[in-house]
Amino acid sequence: MTRFALTIEFDGTPFFGLQRQDNGPSVQQSLEDAAYRVTGEDVRLHSAGRTDAGVHALAMRSHMDIEKDIAPFRLMEALNSQVRPDPVAVTHCEIVPDDWHARFSCTGRSYVYRIANRRAPLTLERNRLWQVPQELDHEAMDRAAKALVGLHDFTTFRSVHCQSQSPVKTLDLLDVEREGEEVRIHSAARSFLHHQVRSMVGCLALVGMGRWGEERVAEALEAKDRQALGLNAPPHGLYFVEATYPEDA
């Protein structure tokens, strides 16, 4: 048995999420089916994070165990060939020790959320960004975001379906920047709660629109109550950017 670490990129639009679902297509099933066609083995894919339907990934990290004798480059090429036409690509593949685990060894996860701040509907980037027609004050959003950085009880920013044992997490980074008509929210943490990024972005967008004062974000956090959430941003603006591991340092 050899353990292969994979770096995976995908367009989340046609999927019900990264992880296998009973009710629709998933990235995991696409790749496990491709691996079966390559190896004849029932391969299980483990990944650093779960993603909701419609959420994208630039460099998800995953692993799979394979009995067949195959070189990493050949496995990558074969998976990319067999996964077609699904919009999933393996961009890197290497052999890792048997005790390396894409999810449990992961010590850092980062996301970017992309907002198209314009009135015109999206064409080339449809399903790639959340379109917000009202002018956003990205500097106010960035200031308000700072209230969420650090060790907090993120109950307000957590889906009722979240399976995490504790709502207490340390948010390492939450930065808002603008480039032309695009506003990007960067976030990083050891781990996130279910819907945490989308919930934080939704509240920051309300600040950017002027519908919330900046202090409302801190108040929502303090409330520790899902009812205090202003808005959950839609999934299609969210990208899993990267997963980091101790050996990366």
Add this chain to the structure above:
Amino acid sequence: MTRFALTIEFDGTPFFGLQRQDNGPSVQQSLEDAAYRVTGEDVRLHSAGRTDAGVHALAMRSHMDIEKDIAPFRLMEALNSQVRPDPVAVTHCEIVPDDWHARFSCTGRSYVYRIANRRAPLTLERNRLWQVPQELDHEAMDRAAKALVGLHDFTTFRSVHCQSQSPVKTLDLLDVEREGEEVRIHSAARSFLHHQVRSMVGCLALVGMGRWGEERVAEALEAKDRQALGLNAPPHGLYFVEATYPEDA
């Protein structure tokens, strides 16, 4: 009658081209149909350039004449509403003099061609870039490109279906740059022949792959013969970037 200048962005994937076609959907038809629903008038769209099936536009310039009394902002919003779900957006709209013509007044056109220089298939940017798996030497491509800049007979780089009266054109710019795994070719001229950008890009790609020596591009130009063309790059990597007019200066 009022003449409105429009700036148009579109995803060329589902269209047979910008201009109206007998055999399939076009951007022109989408917008003329939308204008009919807004005004009740048979409106004709005139544009700075023609584009092939699959070619995209970031800021095409067009105009239409309308009898109905409507403000530019309202017209833009109404067209964007009525053109859905087609991937076309009007990003700017203004009133121009009756003698301003999107095509005949245009004195400069620019394109960018995007190549994804990587082995993995495209996911999020499928139909947005030409994927070339072989490592491209973008510096050799940039050097070879310089042979095409200036006043030349571009017969080699012209489609047999080209309707231009003369194959002699002045190419003002042809630059190749790399950003990570993306290679971009920028070109600008007063006007281009049919397939000219895709034909130039195809030959430069052959240089980048090492299949052509750099001098072959100049030789192909000198041949003034379509048979000397090495490769016509596919349409889905090509973007019409902007059209310029004397009053922009």
